[in-house]
Amino acid sequence: GQQVMQIPQYQHxxxxxxxxxxxxxxxxxxxIQWYKQRPGGHPVFLIQLVKSGEVKKQKRLTxxxxxxxxxxxxxxxxxxxxxxxxxxxxxxxxxxxKLSFGAGTTVTVRA
Amino acid sequence: xxxxxxxxxFRVLKTGQSMTLLCAQDMNHEYMYWYRQDPxxxxxxxHYSVGEGTTAKGEVPDGxxxxxxxxxxxxxxxxxxxxxxxxxxxxxxxxGIALSGDTQYFGPGTRLTVL
Numbered sequence: 001g002q003q004v005m006q007i008p009q010y011q012h013x014x015x016x017x018x019x020x021x022x023x024x025x026x027x028x029x030x031x032i033q034w035y036k037q038r039p040g041g042h043p044v045f046l047i048q049l050v051k052s053g054e055v056k057k058q059k060r061l062t063x064x065x066x067x068x069x070x071x072x073x074x075x076x077x078x079x080x081x082x083x084x085x086x087x088x089x090x091x092x093x094x095x096x097x098k099l100s101f102g103a104g105t106t107v108t109v110r111a
Numbered sequence: 112x113x114x115x116x117x118x119x120x121f122r123v124l125k126t127g128q129s130m131t132l133l134c135a136q137d138m139n140h141e142y143m144y145w146y147r148q149d150p151x152x153x154x155x156x157x158h159y160s161v162g163e164g165t166t167a168k169g170e171v172p173d174g175x176x177x178x179x180x181x182x183x184x185x186x187x188x189x190x191x192x193x194x195x196x197x198x199x200x201x202x203x204x205x206x207g208i209a210l211s212g213d214t215q216y217f218g219p220g221t222r223l224t225v226l
Contacts, residue, residue, distance in 0.1 A: 009151065030212075031210075033209075042217040042219050043201070043203075044217070045214045088154065091209075092210045098169070099215060103152060
């Protein structure tokens with residue numbers, strides 16, 4: 001069945017540095033969604049990518065959808081303490097309509 | 112709008128006890144979902160509903176039952192709790208399906224411990 005995998009599982013970043021987290025699917029996705037969960041909180045929708053090669057930005061966050069629509073990345077520049085949390089990618093299952101979530105990348109920031 | 116609400120926020124059960132988690136949404140969403148979240152395993156779908164009166168099994172349905180008697184409410188039941196059901200439970204809802212690009216709105220979660 002379809003699987004969505006994220007790497008790395010943990011990302012420890014010095015404040016001010018950049019980092020990238022990656023999401024890979026075993027099948028082509030019609031769209032990919034990214035969610036953020038703050039410590040002790042619940043997942044909150046960040047953004048959705050639909051088109052092959054699409055790039056979207058939200059302030060210091062840059063999201064990209066691969067040309068083959070099987071992978072995606074989230075790049076954060078000049079990391080701040082407000083970026084702490086777990087970032088999940090999710091894509092629709094190919095044979096039905098539910099979302100398949102990756103295991104998430106948990107980000108911690110060293111001040 | 113309150114969005115998606117869940118009750119209770121915390122609960123401690125003894126093995127074998129039963130309980131019901133309540134999820135309510137005021138966005139008139141057709142689709143509702145129950146997930147459990149365990150460290151390192153992301154969000155796993157327990158059960159879901161595609162409309163009032165319907166329910167279906169997700170990835171990890173064993174030990175749980177659900178009901179959706181009203182469109183705005185989705186109940187998750189544990190008939191005989193086991194320590195393996197210690198987890199954080201999230202309810203979510205969406206207007207449409209993921210294939211169409213609809214996103215999910217999550218409740219604040221219920222932290223359940225089974226001793």
